[in-house]
Amino acid sequence: MNHFLHSVLCLLYIFSFYYFVGKCHSLSSIDQEKDWIKYLPGQPANVGFNQYSGYVTVNHTAGRALFYWLTEAPTNRGPESRPLVLWLNGGPGCSSVAFGAAEEIGPFRINSDGKTLYLNPYSWNHLANLLFLESPAGVGYSYSNTSSDLYTAGDQRTAVDAYTFLVNWFERFPQYKHRDFYIAGESYAGHYVPQLSQIVYERNKGVQNPVINFKGFLVGNPVTDDYHDYIGTFEHWWTHGLISDSTYKILGITCDSGSGTHPSSECIKALELAEQEMGNIDPYSIYTPPCNDNSSLRQRLRGHYPWMSRAYDPCTERYSEIYFNIPEVQKALHSNITGIPYPWKTCSDIVGNYWGDSPLSMLPIYQELIAAGLRIWVFSGDTDAVVPLTATRYSIDALKLPTVVNWYPWYDNKKVGGWSQVYKGLTFVTVTGAGHEVPLHRPRLAFILFRSFLENKPMPS
Structure with missing residues (x-):
């Protein structure tokens, strides 16, 4: 082959390579443009950041x-240099749009x-680009054309589908490839987050410069280990005066070896008894x-506790069901x-009630x-009775990890914000002072965390 022909072939190869690369980028740009929220x-007015869904x-x-909603960091904070954080809510069967986005960590709240x-x-999103995912199919706007999927959801398929979502999403948004990436969530996402993290970690093994540049995860009030979670939950109820001595003992016997997702019938009876003893509280x-429907009662309470109107509206979930x-x-x-034949709901009754596989423990992961x-961080609001602080402490203690820095108070404006x-x-x-949804009850403290x-870095001490 003469030198001239060789040069021509090289130029054609280079041109075709860049043509197809450009074609792929233009396709992803078109998909992004379709998803851009005007x-x-x-x-x-003038929110100052881009959104896609x-x-x-x-x-x-x-x-x-699966339906997603991306709220990027404000343009004046350099979203292109900020990490990407995937947020998942639990349930199972509850919407990350309803909770994470609309009443916890997202840029908007609903009046x-x-x-x-x-x-x-x-x-x-002042610190990171936030990606909210409604998962699994059947939750929120996410759907399946196979109706039986709603009755057969479980941990394993949820994790695999979420990983498939990520792989495809990064193709649609190639500017996020190789960016520092974290997974965060709360409650039953105490299962979702570690399981998805495990898949991403294992698929990245041996890969130089992975597309999903996974750095770690963050979970709040997480369902972690059924045995230790149960022990800590019942102890919390009893020590906070929510249940009787006798019910506390019955719970310890009947729920000793049961599953948190699929408790025994005897355990369910004991849990129902505990619920009656707790009365009309927000657990x-x-x-x-x-x-409650009695709004005048809420107004009187806010008169005594004026901070409540700013920090926590117990009816905020209702506003989501109207808006979305x-x-x-x-x-x-x-x-x-x-055209899903049912209204958008904060939590799916079908998906949650027919949940399938649910491992007893996340501790091996x-x-x-x-x-x-x-990087692994776990946080806990200390006024939550659903997955309380004591439950998480028992589960973490079961890992038998050496202590590097012993228990200490952390501060915000010279006031104790919690312990670490x-x-x-x-x-x-x-x-x-935070309940189950820490960023809802204590937004400033959650932001510092x-x-x-x-x-x-350690919490400010």
């Missing part, structure tokens, strides 16, 4: 597609009219009033494109990922 009904198909055969939004000054936040069922909102979010050197202990491979943080996690 304006959400009722949102404040839409569907990613995770199983073509069954027709399963009581259910139609307008206001900005959350402690949104975590997710035992010192704040529940969302508005047709104009769904159009703006590019959601419900298949913790051990694997701690050994891998990943640093173990070899895991940091544990409590948030004082998240900042410390991203910076991998």
Whole structure:
């Protein structure tokens, strides 16, 4: 082959390579443009950050597609240099849009009219780009064309589908490839987060410069280990005066070896008895009033406790069910494109009630990922009676990790914000006065916690 022909062939090869690379980038740009949210009904003017939402198909055969909502960091904070954080809510069967995005860490909160939004000054998108995922199919806007999928959901398929979502999502948003990536969540996401983390970690093994540049995870009030969670939960109920001595003893006997997701019939009877003894309280936040229809009662309580109107509205979940069922909102979010024959709900009754596989413990996954050197933080609001502080402490203690920094108070403006202990491979943080949804009850303290996690620094002491 002469020199001229060789040069021509080389140029053709280079041209074709860049043509196809450019073609792929242009396709992803088109998909991003389709998902770009121009304006959400009722949102404040000049929000200062980009948003995207839409569907990613995770199983073509069954027709399963998961809905996501990306809220990037404000443009004046350099979103291109900020990490990406995936947020998952639990249930199982509850929406990350309803809870994580709309009342916890997202940039918007919904007003009581259910139609307008206001900005959350402690949104975590000031520090990171936030990706909210409604998972599994059947939760929120996420759907499946195979109706039996809603009755057969479980931990394993949820984790695999979430990983498939990530792989496909990064193709749609290639600018996030190789970016520092974290997974966060709460409650039953105490299962989702470690399981998905394990898949990502194991798929990344031996890969130079992985697309999903996974650095670690953060979980709050997490379901972790059924045996130790149960011990700690019943102890919390008893020591906080929520149940009788006799019921405490019955729970310890009947629920001793049961599963938290599938308890025995005797355990269920004991749990029902405990619920009767607790009365009309909000178990997710035992010192704040529940969302009753008697709004005048809430107003009187707020008169005595004025901080409550700013820190926590017990009816906030209701506002989500109004807002996300508005047709104009769904159009703006590019959601419900298949005309789902049921209203959007904060939690799916079907998915939650028919949950399948649920391992008794996440501790073996913790051990694997701690050994891998990943960043792992666990936090706990101390007024939650659903997955209380004592439950998480028992579960962490079962890991038998060496202590690096012993139990100490951390501060915000010279006031104790909670306590922390640093173990070899895991940091544990409590948030004082916070219920099950820590960023909802104590938004400023949760923001400080998240900042410390991203910076991998101890809580301010």
